[in-house]
């Protein structure tokens with residue numbers, strides 16, 4: 248009988264301290280997330296120093312809980328998979344140093360994982376039939392990428408943002424509207440009461456690359472709208488602004504993805520990253536994909552935002568591909584997708 252492969256995943260690239268145990272790349276045995284959101288809320292965004300310090304404080308406990316909840320011990324693991332980039336350098340370093348010490352102490356192989364590849368891999372957890380090739384739209388707080396997933400560990404970037412990431416635009420607009428942090432879920436909520444056609448915000452086109460995105464113009468348009476309304480003493484309807492902004496973002500994300508799928512004859516699209524839990528984006532993608540006969544995959548919200556199960560899943564496929572990281576593995580804050588830097 249084939250032996251089960253167990254991977255311990257560790258994720259500390261931003262403000263979630265997370266550890267998970269995954270069996271055979273697809274079955275989540277445990278998924279523990281300590282979210283620091285409450286700590287950073289008062290500052291309106293993630294404070295890197297605070298994030299690193301909290302990771303140090305929590306990583307041991309979170310990992311022990313992940314092993315315990317899975318009913319396994321560290322020695323049962325076949326590999327320790329850890330996010331080594333991209334992300335906040337101090338935050339990444341905590342996970343990397345911790346994973347390296349576990350590997351050094353036990354002799355269990357270390358596998359460095361790319362955070363965005365982890366987000367894409369989150370789709371494998373609940374969609375057992377999904378295997379490459381497929382296309383993926385990664386929309387997170389730091390990244391907006393349209394990616395062709397050619398194989399496990401094989402990624403080709405088709406389009407990317409030229410400026411702000413989609414999640415960043417959500418967070419900045421939410422802040423301008425006086426909504427809390429993180430802004431994405433707040434805008435999602437506020438927009439439910441609003442009219443997405445109330446205000447005409449721009450849908451940016453980027454010259455040169457038909458699949459690239461740009462969200463800074465849209466963000467400025469929202470800020471200008473708010474300033475001008477304030478100066479004229481006009482009433483600002485937050486739900487309408489939220490819904491109209493959200494529609495502008497989701498229109499562009501949907502349109503680019505559908506065009507890329509059509510031009511490449513691809514019939515499967517997997518959403519990934521924190522913004523993939525946005526209800527308007529999911530609805531707009533679903534409608535467009537249904538019309539075009541494209542199968543749409545989305546992880547549950549808990550696997551859209553940062554977690555370690557997705558890192559363990561990605562780590563499993565890296566491990567099966569023969570990837571082993573040396574104990575000199577370092578955090579690489581600007582790690583590019585598809586780049587191996589371990």
Ligand code: KG4
Pocket residue numbers: 261386387388389390413414415417418429430431432435520521522523524525526551552553
């Ligand atoms: O993937 P993630 O947890 O972290 C990064 O790798 O960046 O994504 C966090 C981002 C934040 O910008 C947050 O505002 C956004 O995802 N987000 C959402 C929603 N939930 C989280 N954006 C729009 N709608 C949501 N429901």
Ligand code: ZN
Pocket residue numbers: 362366387388520521552553
């Ligand atoms: Zn992320």
